[in-house]
Amino acid sequence: TEEGEEDQEQDSSSSAPIDTSGLLTEIIAPRKDLPPLLVSLTDRKPEALHYLGVSFGMTQELLNFWKKNGYSCLYLRQTSNELTGEHTSIFVKPLVNVLLDRSPKDSWLDTFSADFKCRLLSLFSYEFKSYHCSLALSLV
Numbered sequence: 001t002e003e004g005e006e007d008q009e010q011d012s013s014s015s016a017p018i019d020t021s022g023l024l025t026e027i028i029a030p031r032k033d034l035p036p037l038l039v040s041l042t043d044r045k046p047e048a049l050h051y052l053g054v055s056f057g058m059t060q061e062l063l064n065f066w067k068k069n070g071y072s073c074l075y076l077r078q079t080s081n082e083l084t085g086e087h088t089s090i091f092v093k094p095l096v097n098v099l100l101d102r103s104p105k106d107s108w109l110d111t112f113s114a115d116f117k118c119r120l121l122s123l124f125s126y127e128f129k130s131y132h133c134s135l136a137l138s139l140v
Helices: 002-014 060-068 108-123 133-139
Strands: 051-057 072-076 088-094
Touching (some): 051 060
Antiparallel strands (some): 072 088
C-alpha cells in the first residue's frame, strides 16, 4: 500500500502546480473608482451608424408606413407568430455617414433587397399564399 501512495504522490507532483494565489487568497471587498455601467447620452459621443433597422409583424398599414419612410424589407419569417398570426419582418434603411472611413458601398442594400424579393416570389405559392394581393404586390 505504501508503494501505491508513493505512486500517487509522484503523479500529483509531476502535474502542473496548482495556482493558489488567485481565488483562494482573494480578499472580497467593494471596489472603488469603477466606471459607471450606464452613461448619460449627453456625455457620450454618438455612434457612427450605417443603417437603421426595425422589426414588426407584417400588416398592410405597417408595410405602407415603413416603405414610405425609406425602409426596405430584407426578411420575412415563413411561419406566423402563434399569438398574432402575423409574419415577423425586418426592414432596413441605409444612412449616409461621411464621417466613417470604411462605409459600405451604396448598392449593398439593393443587393440584399433583390435577393429577398427573388426568394419571396418563390414562397408566395407556399407559406405566404394567404397574403392579400395588395400586400403581396407591395412587398415586391
